[in-house]
Structure formats: structure tokens, C-alpha cells
Amino acid sequence: ATTTAPTSLTRFPAGFLWGSATAAYQIEGAVAEDGRTPSIWDTFSHTPGKVHNGDTGDVAVDHYHRWRDDVRLMADLGLTAYRFSVAWPRVQPTGRGPAVQRGLDFYRGLVDELLGHGIKPVVTLYHWDLPQELESAGGWPERDTAHRFAEYAGIVGEALGDRVEQWVTLNEPWCSAFLGYSSGVHAPGRTDPAAALRAAHHLNLGHGLATQALRDVLPARADIGISLNPSVVRALTDAPADLDAKRRIDALANRVFTGPLLKGAYPQDLIDDTARLTDWSFVKDGDTAVAHQPLDFIGLNYYTPAVVSAARPEQDGPRLDGHGASEHSPWPASDDVAFHHANHEVTAMNWPVDPTGLTDLLLDYTAQAPGVPLYVTENGAAYDDVVGADGQVHDPERVRYLHLHLAAIHEAIDRGADVRGYFLWSLLDNFEWAYGYGKRFGAVYVDYETQARIPKSSAVWYSQVARSGGLPAAE
Numbered sequence: 001a002t003t004t005a006p007t008s009l010t011r012f013p014a015g016f017l018w019g020s021a022t023a024a025y026q027i028e029g030a031v032a033e034d035g036r037t038p039s040i041w042d043t044f045s046h047t048p049g050k051v052h053n054g055d056t057g058d059v060a061v062d063h064y065h066r067w068r069d070d071v072r073l074m075a076d077l078g079l080t081a082y083r084f085s086v087a088w089p090r091v092q093p094t095g096r097g098p099a100v101q102r103g104l105d106f107y108r109g110l111v112d113e114l115l116g117h118g119i120k121p122v123v124t125l126y127h128w129d130l131p132q133e134l135e136s137a138g139g140w141p142e143r144d145t146a147h148r149f150a151e152y153a154g155i156v157g158e159a160l161g162d163r164v165e166q167w168v169t170l171n172e173p174w175c176s177a178f179l180g181y182s183s184g185v186h187a188p189g190r191t192d193p194a195a196a197l198r199a200a201h202h203l204n205l206g207h208g209l210a211t212q213a214l215r216d217v218l219p220a221r222a223d224i225g226i227s228l229n230p231s232v233v234r235a236l237t238d239a240p241a242d243l244d245a246k247r248r249i250d251a252l253a254n255r256v257f258t259g260p261l262l263k264g265a266y267p268q269d270l271i272d273d274t275a276r277l278t279d280w281s282f283v284k285d286g287d288t289a290v291a292h293q294p295l296d297f298i299g300l301n302y303y304t305p306a307v308v309s310a311a312r313p314e315q316d317g318p319r320l321d322g323h324g325a326s327e328h329s330p331w332p333a334s335d336d337v338a339f340h341h342a343n344h345e346v347t348a349m350n351w352p353v354d355p356t357g358l359t360d361l362l363l364d365y366t367a368q369a370p371g372v373p374l375y376v377t378e379n380g381a382a383y384d385d386v387v388g389a390d391g392q393v394h395d396p397e398r399v400r401y402l403h404l405h406l407a408a409i410h411e412a413i414d415r416g417a418d419v420r421g422y423f424l425w426s427l428l429d430n431f432e433w434a435y436g437y438g439k440r441f442g443a444v445y446v447d448y449e450t451q452a453r454i455p456k457s458s459a460v461w462y463s464q465v466a467r468s469g470g471l472p473a474a475e
């Protein structure tokens with residue numbers, strides 16, 4: 001007979017991955033080393049006025065030279081998985097042609113070091129650093145970029161496939177398409193909503209082609225998926241106009257990807273809503289079937305929900321909070337939709353803290369993609385962390401954020417969601433895109449003068465969660 005020890009621990013399933021996540025341009029630095037050439041983010045960050053404070057990823061947190069220490073840090077924290085991205089311009093500097101061996105060697109060394117510490121590597125192939133030469137040839141709005149991406153995926157798959165078992169094709173294609181080509185707050189900074197829709201399609205196609213290329217070179221045991229950043233869209237009221245605003249943003253944020261990926265077709269309402277911008281003739285016969293590959297898992301990145309309504313005359317225009325300051329909307333053909341902040345506390349990004357959105361999201365994907373395992377491939381929060389007089393960084397707000405969101409995941413699991421792991425964004429403070437080094441998402445603080453790493457109290461807390469396999473009673 002077994003006796004159950006009294007425990008206040010909320011347990012997660014056995015084998016649940018306790019990870020952290022990063023992206024190459026945000027942490028590596030060493031932008032001109034070992035044959036790497038500029039990506040769109042080098043060009044963008046070096047363009048005056050694009051990134052807060054003129055910050056760039058030139059040095060970032062110097063991970064390209066400190067990777068062994070950073071892996072040891074993860075091991076010391078007891079983490080069991082690490083999601084990182086491969087910098088395309090390190091591997092294929094012009095975005096086409098033969099691979100640079102030194103570029104591949106860097107990631108091979110990193111993967112071996114992770115495996116040596118019992119940490120499962122999860123490789124993201126594209127976290128936004130398109131080789132500049134491909135953007136100069138038209139970028140994601142051009143169909144050829146999808147084929148170039150598949151070729152690159154095959155190269156990395158061949159180089160790392162003997163030791164990496166989990167692969168993410170694209171990170172957050174919504175950001176690549178709509179922040180990159182419509183609002184222009186991300187690289188390459190274009191403000192052409194029709195081009196953004198073309199980009200979204202070529203990202204979907206690129207995902208499908210890359211998945212095929214990976215299946216050709218990877219062992220059968222490899223898991224291939226994608227990381228999306230769905231908007232959990234809520235209508236401000238049940239008024240028909242507000243519900244219609246919700247339907248439209250749901251189409252532009254979510255169904256533009258899940259349509260082809262999960263159903264093999266674009267939703268007709270999306271095509272109708274955007275008809276004045278494009279006739280969608282860039283979608284060729286067979287494209288959506290290519291995008292519709294079996295997914296071994298779906299990665300979901302969640303920070304905050306979206307609350308929308310029809311724009312009302314008393315408001316002076318759409319609110320784009322959380323999407324950076326731009327007069328250009330990331331939402332094509334939606335100038336009559338308004339964005340609201342529900343009455344929640346916010347993080348340093350001004351993003352409301354609402355963990356119920358994460359439970360809803362996981363249950364929504366459980367229903368939409370039955371039988372497909374889910375991973376939370378990003379979740380976390382920026383706060384204004386400072387080093388205290390004791391040399392430590394105390395971030396109780398982040399502990400609370402993480403606790404609430406892990407509890408929200410646990411609730412989704414209790415209600416039937418097959419969630420296999422959690423990747424805290426981020427391991428380290430890093431280059432937060434248009435916000436530069438002004439926003440700190442790390443569980444580990446980085447002193448940008450000395451590059452010293454100081455685990456915050458949230459890192460210590462998360463480490464206890466990872467080691468015990470569950471959540472302590474709320475503090």
C-alpha cells in the first residue's frame with residue numbers, strides 16, 4: 001500500500017519539460033564573426049530611430065563567447081530543456097548556397113554541451129533574422145524566400161539531426177509578417193499591409209516546405225512543429241459590431257495561420273475582409289496543402305490577451321498598445337477596430353497580466369488540434385529589475401507572474417490539454433527588439449557593462465519548481 005504524504009505541491013505530469021527560451025539575435029552578439037553577414041535586424045537596428053536608444057545586437061549578451069557558462073547556468077538551475085534559435089546568416093550568409101561550417105559548428109558545440117548536462121535542445125530555425133540579401137531580393141513577400149527557408153532548414157537538419165529531437169520551424173510568423181511589413185516596428189520596417197499578407201502566406205508555405213525538407217533528413221523520431229503567438233481575442237461587449245471586430249482580428253492574428261496549417265485553407269472571411277488590399281492571387285494551387293503538414297506538436301507563446309471593439313467616435317483611433325509606437329497598424333484593413341486594456345495590472349511592457357488567457361488558449365488548441373501535444377514555448381514578463389544593495393535582484397512581481405501562468409497551464413492540463421513543457425521567456429535579459437535593452441525579460445539579470453549574470457529571485461524560484469516538478473502553494 002502506498003501512503004500519500006501531505007503535500008502542498010501542485011504536480012505537473014512526469015517528464016514535463018522545464019525550459020527557458022532565447023533567440024539568436026537577442027543574445028549572441030558577434031555579428032561579424034566566423035562568416036556571419038547582416039540580417040534584417042542588423043540593418044534595422046543600425047537605422048536611426050528604429051530601436052529605443054539606438055541599441056543594436058552587435059554585442060547583445062555576448063552569448064556567442066559565453067555559451068558554455070550560460071549552459072552551466074541552466075544546469076545549475078536544474079532546467080531540463082532549452083529552446084534557442086539558429087542564426088540563418090551564420091549558416092548561409094547570403095541566404096542561399098553552401099553552408100558555412102563554422103556557423104554550424106557553433107550550434108553543434110552548443111547542442112553537445114546541453115546534452116552533456118542532460119538538457120534537451122529545442123531548435124528554432126527562424127527567429128526573425130532573415131539574411132539581408134534575401135530581404136534585398138524582396139523578403140518574405142516574395143515566394144522564393146519560402147524555398148530559400150526550406151533549403152536552409154534542410155542544411156541545419158542534416159547538421160544537427162543526429163542529436164536534436166525537437167524542431168520549431170518558425171517563431172511567431174505573425175510578428176514577422178505584420179510587425180515587419182505592416183506596422184514596421186520590427187525589421188525590415190516596411191509599412192505595406194498587402195505585402196504583410198503576402199509575407200504571411202510565404203511564411204505558411206515556408207513552414208510546410210521546411211517541414212518536408214526536415215522530414216527528408218531527420219530520423220523518424222524527430223518532432224517538428226511551429227511556435228505561434230496567437231491572440232486570445234476578447235470582445236469588449238457582446239454588441240454585434242464588437243463581436244465582428246473580434247472575428248476580424250481573430251482572422252488576422254490566428255486563422256491566417258491556423259487555416260492553412262491545421263485545415264489546409266485560408267478562411268473565406270479573411271479573404272473577404274482584405275479584398276480591397278489584395279485578391280490573394282499569390283496563393284498558388286497546392287500551397288495550402290503544402291502548409292498543411294502533420295504537426296508533431298504546436299508551440300504556443302503567450303503574454304497577454306487582446307480586447308477589441310468596433311472603433312467608437314469618441315476614441316481618437318485604434319490603440320496599438322503592446323505593438324510599439326507606429327502610425328501604421330499591424331492589422332490590415334482594420335482601422336475601424338479599437339484595442340483596449342482590460343482593468344488588469346500591467347508589466348513593464350504595459351501588457352496586462354491575465355493568466356486566464358493562457359488556460360483559454362491551451363483549451364482552444366486542444367479543441368482545434370485534437371491529439372497534437374502542446375508546449376508553451378514562451379511566457380514571461382518584463383519588469384524594471386535593479387540590483388539591490390545586497391548584490392541580488394529581487395523580482396517578486398515576476399515570481400507572481402510565473403506562478404499565476406504555471407497555475408493556468410496546470411488548470412488547462414486538468415481540463416484535458418496535453419501540455420508537455422514550459423519555456424520561460426527568457427533565460428537572460430537581452431535585446432528586446434524595438435525596445436532595445438530597455439526591457440528586461442530574463443530570469444537571470446545581465447549587467448550590460450560587465451556581462452555579469454546574476455540569477456534573479458525568480459530564477460531561484462523557477463529552479464525549485466523545475467527540481468520538484470510542481471508549484472508550491474501560492475505565497
Ligand code: PNW
Binds near residue numbers: 378432
Ligand atoms: C516575442 N507583439 O515577441 C518574441 O518571440 C521574443 O523574441 C520576444 O523577446 C518576446 O516575445 C517578448 O516581447 C513579441 O507586439 C513581440 O504582439 C511583440 C509582440 C508579440 C511578441
